[in-house]
Amino acid sequence: xxxxxxxxxxxxxxxxxxLRAWRKAGNPVExxxxxxxxxxxxxx
Amino acid sequence: MTDxxxxxxxxGYLFLAAVCFAEAIGLPLPxxxxxxxxxxxxAYGDLHFYLVFGVGLLSMMSGDLLLYFMGRxxxxxxxxxxxxxSANPETCILRSAEYFYRRGKQxxxxxxxxxxxxxxxxxxxxxxxMRLSQFLQFDTLGAAFYVGAYALAGYLFxxxxxxxxxxxxxxxxxxEVIFGIxxxxxxxxxxxxxxxxxxxxxxxxxxxxxxxxxxxxxAAHNMLIADVRSHGYYDADSERIAGSIRIEPNNLIxxxxxxxxxxxxxxxxx
Numbered sequence: 001x002x003x004x005x006x007x008x009x010x011x012x013x014x015x016x017x018x019l020r021a022w023r024k025a026g027n028p029v030e031x032x033x034x035x036x037x038x039x040x041x042x043x044x
Numbered sequence: 045m046t047d048x049x050x051x052x053x054x055x056g057y058l059f060l061a062a063v064c065f066a067e068a069i070g071l072p073l074p075x076x077x078x079x080x081x082x083x084x085x086x087a088y089g090d091l092h093f094y095l096v097f098g099v100g101l102l103s104m105m106s107g108d109l110l111l112y113f114m115g116r117x118x119x120x121x122x123x124x125x126x127x128x129x130s131a132n133p134e135t136c137i138l139r140s141a142e143y144f145y146r147r148g149k150q151x152x153x154x155x156x157x158x159x160x161x162x163x164x165x166x167x168x169x170x171x172x173x174m175r176l177s178q179f180l181q182f183d184t185l186g187a188a189f190y191v192g193a194y195a196l197a198g199y200l201f202x203x204x205x206x207x208x209x210x211x212x213x214x215x216x217x218x219x220e221v222i223f224g225i226x227x228x229x230x231x232x233x234x235x236x237x238x239x240x241x242x243x244x245x246x247x248x249x250x251x252x253x254x255x256x257x258x259x260x261x262x263a264a265h266n267m268l269i270a271d272v273r274s275h276g277y278y279d280a281d282s283e284r285i286a287g288s289i290r291i292e293p294n295n296l297i298x299x300x301x302x303x304x305x306x307x308x309x310x311x312x313x314x
Contacts, residue, residue, distance in 0.1 A: 001272055001293055002247045002311050008300065011308045016249040018314035019271075019285060025252040028286035036290050040120065040138070040278050041145035044173035 056082075056091050061103040064191075068107020070126070070163035075104070076194050083198025084205045093199055100191035101184075104156070108166040108183050115170025120278035122167045137278070144168045152182035156190035255310060266307050273313045285312065 006012045015022060023029055060082045067075035079100050086093040114122050120137065127136035144151060148169060155165040169179045198205060250258075258267065269288035284290075291299045291311075303309065 001291075001296065004296065005300070005303075005309065005311075006247060009305055010303060011305075013248050013250045013308060013310045015255055015269075015285075015310050015312035016251045018312045019273075019283075020314050022252040022255075022285050022312065023283075025256065027252060027256045029283040030286040032282040032284055032290075037282065038138070038278055040141040040172075042171075042173045043145070043148070043175065043178075 056085075057095060057099045060096065061099050064100050064103035065107045068104045068162070068166075069111060075100075076190075079191055079194035080198035080205070083195035083200075084202035085198075086195070087199045087202035093195065096195050097191055100195060101187055104187040104191060105180075105184060108187065111163070111166035112170040112176075112179055112183075115167030116173070118167075118171070120171050123164070123171050124278075126164060126167065140164060140168060141172065144172060148172070148174065149178070149182050152179070153186045153189065156186050250310060263308075267310060268304065268307045269310045269312070271313070272311050288312070 002012050002014050017024075019029070060078055063073050063078040064075045066073040079096070082091060082096045082100070083093065085091045086096050111122075123137055123140065127140070144165070148165075151161065152165055152169070155161045166179075166183065169183075255269075258264065269285050270291045271284045271288050272291050272293050291303075
């Protein structure tokens with residue numbers, strides 16, 4: 001995906017280690033807003 | 045199969061239990077073949093048929109229960125991991141959940157006979173908060189049907205299995221050669237793909253600490269952090285990097301329209 005964006009002319013970087021590394025380094029995270037959550041069906 | 049006959053004759057129930065449990069938790073071991081063979085060994089009188097059935101059933105149920113509770117505890121994370129093996133992880137989670145919601149109970153009855161579905165069903169039932177009593181009811185029936193069908197077939201057709209075993213001895217070498225060629229080709233392909241993308245890998249990688257530093261600099265207004273996880277947005281307590289936006293990987297064409305070309309975009313997943 002990063003490569004696709006780069007080919008389309010976007011200035012793209014990849015965060016090494018992703019969210020895990022970000023969190024491990026003690027940087028701030030936030031809860032995903034309800035509007036962004038995908039609602040999957042449950043039996044309860 | 046000759047080896048399997050020998051193993052089951054010598055190690056009997058323990059071997060059968062291990063193979064059935066392993067298959068139930070998704071390891072690529074042939075429980076059906078082990079049950080078939082155990083059924084045949086029971087017909088020869090070396091094992092008891094009812095014990096073969098009981099051991100197979102309990103082992104399968106143990107593996108299923110383990111995955112059920114893992115799904116229950118981990119929410120959608122376990123399914124996300126299993127779906128990474130599929131061609132399209134996002135679609136895999138959505139379709140699996142919707143299908144299982146509509147036909148979950150019936151699915152549990154025949155899931156054991158379908159590779160892939162057999163491993164997906166218990167964690168799906170757990171993730172989707174199916175009641176334990178209901179899960180046990182349908183999963184027990186499904187497992188009993190599966191174990192019973194193969195063990196009984198082995199028991200009833202034990203003579204035919206002996207003949208097949210003799211035939212397999214000569215076919216075995218050819219199968220091993222074909223398997224070896226296939227495995228070598230697959231490894232060569234993976235190495236080719238790895239080298240190709242490594243050579244083309246020109247996307248700059250930024251360590252988390254460096255990004256945090258940049259975010260406190262004057263350049264911060266020119267930066268955009270984007271979450272491109274294909275899954276991770278299903279649990280209510282999901283987290284993401286503070287201030288980041290979501291780019292839906294499966295809807296990239298639409299998402300691109302809203303992305304600024306004059307800003308640096310920092311992508312992350314996991």
